[in-house]
Amino acid sequence: MDSPDDFDYSSDIGSILILSTLLRVVFLFYGLYQDATSVFKYTDIDYLVFTDAARYVANASSPYLRATYRYTPLLSWLLVPTTFQPQFVWFSFGKVLFAAGDILAGYLIIKVLQSYGFTPARAIKYSALWLLNPMVATISTRGSSEGLLGVTVIALLWATEKRQVVLSGAILGFAVHFKIYPFIYAPSIILWMQPPSQTTLLQKIKGFVTKERIIFSVAALSTFMILNLAMYAIYGHPFIVHTFLHHLTRLDHRHNFSPYNTLLYLKSSPFIPDPFYKAIHPSSLPTERLAFIPQILLSAVVLPLFATTNLPSTMFAQTFAFVTFNKVVTSQYFMWYLVLLPFYLPHSSLLRNSTKGIVALVLWVATQGAWLGLAYGLEFEGANTFWPGLWGAAAAFFIVNCWILGVAVGDIGKISTIKSTSGGVVEKKEETSVSS
Amino acid sequence: MKRRVTFIHSPQEELRDDNLNLSKDSLQVKNLHAIREDRFTFAFHELPQFIQDVVRQTHELYIRFDNGKDYAEKWNGPFASRLPLGVHIFAIPLRESKMGNLCSFMSKYADIPCSSIKDNFTDHKRSKQFYIPDPAVLSKFLKPLSNKLCGITNKPCKETILGFETASTIDVKYDAISQVFEVNVLWNTRSTGNSKDGTWDILIKSDTPKNKVEVAVFTTGKNADREEIKLQGHLALIGHDTEFKETVIVFPARHHPRSNIYMADFNQPTGLHPKLEVTLALGGRSPSEECTLNAFFTVPQPFFVDPYQLDDTKLMKSYGINKVRVVEGETDLEAPAWAMTKWGAMLLAELDVKEYLKGWSKDRAPMEFTLPLHLRYLSTHPEKWNETASLPWPTIFWACHSEQWSKMTTNPFDRRMLGYEDYFPEQTYFHHLTPKLINTTVSSSSLQVPLLNSVDAQFIEWGTMGLVVIGFTWVLIRTFTSLVGGGSKKVEEHKKKE
Numbered sequence: 001m002d003s004p005d006d007f008d009y010s011s012d013i014g015s016i017l018i019l020s021t022l023l024r025v026v027f028l029f030y031g032l033y034q035d036a037t038s039v040f041k042y043t044d045i046d047y048l049v050f051t052d053a054a055r056y057v058a059n060a061s062s063p064y065l066r067a068t069y070r071y072t073p074l075l076s077w078l079l080v081p082t083t084f085q086p087q088f089v090w091f092s093f094g095k096v097l098f099a100a101g102d103i104l105a106g107y108l109i110i111k112v113l114q115s116y117g118f119t120p121a122r123a124i125k126y127s128a129l130w131l132l133n134p135m136v137a138t139i140s141t142r143g144s145s146e147g148l149l150g151v152t153v154i155a156l157l158w159a160t161e162k163r164q165v166v167l168s169g170a171i172l173g174f175a176v177h178f179k180i181y182p183f184i185y186a187p188s189i190i191l192w193m194q195p196p197s198q199t200t201l202l203q204k205i206k207g208f209v210t211k212e213r214i215i216f217s218v219a220a221l222s223t224f225m226i227l228n229l230a231m232y233a234i235y236g237h238p239f240i241v242h243t244f245l246h247h248l249t250r251l252d253h254r255h256n257f258s259p260y261n262t263l264l265y266l267k268s269s270p271f272i273p274d275p276f277y278k279a280i281h282p283s284s285l286p287t288e289r290l291a292f293i294p295q296i297l298l299s300a301v302v303l304p305l306f307a308t309t310n311l312p313s314t315m316f317a318q319t320f321a322f323v324t325f326n327k328v329v330t331s332q333y334f335m336w337y338l339v340l341l342p343f344y345l346p347h348s349s350l351l352r353n354s355t356k357g358i359v360a361l362v363l364w365v366a367t368q369g370a371w372l373g374l375a376y377g378l379e380f381e382g383a384n385t386f387w388p389g390l391w392g393a394a395a396a397f398f399i400v401n402c403w404i405l406g407v408a409v410g411d412i413g414k415i416s417t418i419k420s421t422s423g424g425v426v427e428k429k430e431e432t433s434v435s436s
Numbered sequence: 437m438k439r440r441v442t443f444i445h446s447p448q449e450e451l452r453d454d455n456l457n458l459s460k461d462s463l464q465v466k467n468l469h470a471i472r473e474d475r476f477t478f479a480f481h482e483l484p485q486f487i488q489d490v491v492r493q494t495h496e497l498y499i500r501f502d503n504g505k506d507y508a509e510k511w512n513g514p515f516a517s518r519l520p521l522g523v524h525i526f527a528i529p530l531r532e533s534k535m536g537n538l539c540s541f542m543s544k545y546a547d548i549p550c551s552s553i554k555d556n557f558t559d560h561k562r563s564k565q566f567y568i569p570d571p572a573v574l575s576k577f578l579k580p581l582s583n584k585l586c587g588i589t590n591k592p593c594k595e596t597i598l599g600f601e602t603a604s605t606i607d608v609k610y611d612a613i614s615q616v617f618e619v620n621v622l623w624n625t626r627s628t629g630n631s632k633d634g635t636w637d638i639l640i641k642s643d644t645p646k647n648k649v650e651v652a653v654f655t656t657g658k659n660a661d662r663e664e665i666k667l668q669g670h671l672a673l674i675g676h677d678t679e680f681k682e683t684v685i686v687f688p689a690r691h692h693p694r695s696n697i698y699m700a701d702f703n704q705p706t707g708l709h710p711k712l713e714v715t716l717a718l719g720g721r722s723p724s725e726e727c728t729l730n731a732f733f734t735v736p737q738p739f740f741v742d743p744y745q746l747d748d749t750k751l752m753k754s755y756g757i758n759k760v761r762v763v764e765g766e767t768d769l770e771a772p773a774w775a776m777t778k779w780g781a782m783l784l785a786e787l788d789v790k791e792y793l794k795g796w797s798k799d800r801a802p803m804e805f806t807l808p809l810h811l812r813y814l815s816t817h818p819e820k821w822n823e824t825a826s827l828p829w830p831t832i833f834w835a836c837h838s839e840q841w842s843k844m845t846t847n848p849f850d851r852r853m854l855g856y857e858d859y860f861p862e863q864t865y866f867h868h869l870t871p872k873l874i875n876t877t878v879s880s881s882s883l884q885v886p887l888l889n890s891v892d893a894q895f896i897e898w899g900t901m902g903l904v905v906i907g908f909t910w911v912l913i914r915t916f917t918s919l920v921g922g923g924s925k926k927v928e929e930h931k932k933k934e
Contacts, residue, residue, distance in 0.1 A: 254770070268772070272818055280894060379707050383886065384887070
């Protein structure tokens with residue numbers, strides 16, 4: 001229950017949006033100040049990649065002329081204003097755009113939560129996890145495009161819940177074109193579009209092909225393909241190579257949070273046998289391809305089964321699984337599930353049982369911290385922490401993530417549902433109350 | 437074949453009568469403290485077949501070796517243009533030639549892996565560039581070469597070639613227009629003579645009456661013009677002259693020595709993003725107002741530079757670099773060392789000397805500049821945890837406007853195609869600073885690159901797979917118990933029905 005001394009903004013959507021805007025304005029100007037005065041740049045290296053690519057696009061050439069540009073050309077088009085004069089104003093356009101995307105995502109989070117029956121005050125409280133999260137504000141004002149992805153995913157959720165089938169299909173198609181991974185939401189949304197009239201499994205299977213599902217799939221697939229064909233028509237083969245194929249073939253030997261990282265380094269390097277144990281070799285298993293199996297099985301096959309229980313929480317679990325089991329994990333990927341956290345957290349035992357919640361948070365932060373410490377030693381002090389140090393820390397982080405994921409699926413299974421009149425699903429309000 | 441031997445001794449040391457003893461067919465050199473340069477000139481038809489095969493595919497070919505030591509501090513006459521240590525190859529193909537013979541020559545005689553020019557050489561304007569940072573490659577190369585060139589019986593020939601091992605620099609050049617193949621071997625300071633105290637004791641004679649040897653013994657004189665070098669001394673054609681001729685030659689030179697020293701070392705700790713810090717003692721002066729101070733780097737694997745980072749003017753200014761003018765070669769920002777086929781990249785930077793000179797009157801600290809670098813991941817190894825990586829020091833020089841540029845080719849010691857001068861206007865001449873070797877024997881800096889030791893390869897592999905299987909199974913079990921147990925009793929009902 002809201003305590004009487006709560007701030008005024010908690011009942012006012014406008015206030016939290018203004019507050020989150022102010023937060024980002026402060027971060028943006030602080031970033032400009034740091035960039036101007038320090039050699040340690042606030043601006044993300046990727047932002048320089050985007051803006052360089054935008055410059056190529058503005059000169060009517062290909063964004064892929066910029067090394068390491070691995071995104072859809074749409075992103076570089078969006079950022080063409082960053083090439084306008086005067087530069088000291090327009091260069092930050094992208095950051096403003098990404099931050100605006102953040103805020104819009106936050107607004108949509110509130111709207112979707114309200115459609116689930118949350119009071120405005122509660123919806124605002126949970127949306128603050130995203131809107132007033134300093135990590136989120138930092139990432140977008142440093143110029144990382146994850147904020148745009150956040151708003152796309154929440155818009156997808158919003159359109160789906162509003163039964164805007166064509167729109168939600170189109171958003172999904174766009175999202176997959178933009179960053180591949182949102183394809184995992186396709187099976188859950190399709191399962192979620194369950195006609196209430198079908199009650200038995202047999203009915204569900206027989207009546208699986210519905211008009212709604214067909215429209216959604218066609219809209220998604222055609223948006224995805226139209227965008228791809230258009231980009232291919234303009235930019236040709238480099239578009240396919242950098243936006244899609246790169247992610248399948250990349251070596252990923254540079255250290256990151258992924259549990260696979262050390263193994264991928266080992267297996268992509270030429271192997272010199274130990275002179276004392278000449279017979280010992282790493283297996284010839286194609287780890288880099290096998291790694292897709294648990295990841296895709298969990299995030300795109302098994303977890304979508306929860307979709308009819310609670311779609312956004314399912315999407316949270318799917319994203320969490322996708323990131324946890326990915327071959328590359330960097331902290332920007334945490335944004336992918338963070339934007340969906342406000343939907344899962346109200347149902348979470350991590351919030352009801354505060355000891356469990358604190359333990360989870362501490363372990364999540366501590367294993368990451370341990371990894372970061374070891375990575376710092378390697379990166380900046382030349383200490384050899386590859387094995388067992390970095391591997392161990394990544395393994396511990398992975399185990400903690402798996403545990404949290406296990407807890408989350410347990411919680412999601414317990415969400416009791418009642419059919420809403422619109423055919424969607426509305427949670428019971430008394431189910432969860434936040435203990436503060 | 438023609439041979440020219442030049443000795444240049446310090447102007448501080450007078451030549452004594454017993455230093456040189458010229459007879460009818462030979463010259464006895466005794467106790468001579470001097471720089472020595474031997475030049476061998478061949479016409480194309482005089483070359484052995486396997487060398488003809490290489491050069492016939494090239495329009496121009498330059499192979500340069502520098503041992504990275506023996507830097508003369510006070511004077512080195514016309515031999516001021518040193519390069520980063522190692523072997524530098526520049527080759528311009530003849531018409532559409534792929535220069536495959538050069539590549540196979542390198543792998544056959546020098547044991548340098550070369551699969552094709554396209555895969556292993558970088559582009560430098562019209563030419564193809566290759567670089568080997570290790571000076572030890574020379575000694576490995578000379579032995580098979582001497583066997584091939586001289587046969588088993590010709591001992592003097594072999595000795596001559598094996599004697600190149602102690603050279604400070606070697607230049608090999610060929611061009612298709614003159615069809616002349618030239619080898620210049622330089623012993624730069626008095627420390628590399630053939631007797632222990634660093635002086636020359638040798639007998640020079642022509643092997644056949646046809647192959648005359650020209651010998652000059654010079655010292656540097658006071659120059660008339662700032663662009664000129666003046667050499668004075670004695671000249672004789674062995675087998676022809678019975679007396680030395682007094683000679684004075686004056687010529688404008690592209691490369692001049694400058695006694696200011698510099699040294700370099702890595703910023704500690706080095707990590708995977710090392711920075712090379714270079715300290716220069718400039719004495720607060722430039723040769724002339726309009727001169728720029730430049731550094732020429734060859735950056736071999738596993739080092740690499742990030743051209744985008746080097747483009748950041750503000751950052752580079754903070755590192756003492758005005759502008760990075762050229763980055764050429766392999767600049768992939770992500771690939772590991774084992775995926776690289778090219779040797780690396782070259783870099784030409786203009787240093788921010790104006791700021792430094794302005795402050796000189798107040799603060800007489802040496803000038804410093806920094807090159808930010810990165811390291812590629814190295815192959816795993818069962819017995820190593822680290823690998824040593826060496827970065828050659830740059831050559832540092834003033835580039836100044838030349839009035840006499842059109843006459844530079846009259847210099848009998850002229851040297852072109854060094855890798856950087858073609859990025860300056862033709863009307864340029866250079867003053868070279870001198871590396872000072874303190875705590876190091878050669879002009880390069882080394883560091884340790886951590887790598888993954890593969891002795892526990894199986895633990896890593898099965899450990900990772902076990903980990904993923906455990907994590908995956910746990911989530912899967914939780915998912916099914918949750919699906920079956922929590923909330924969706926309907927599913928159970930359906931199962932019973934089926």
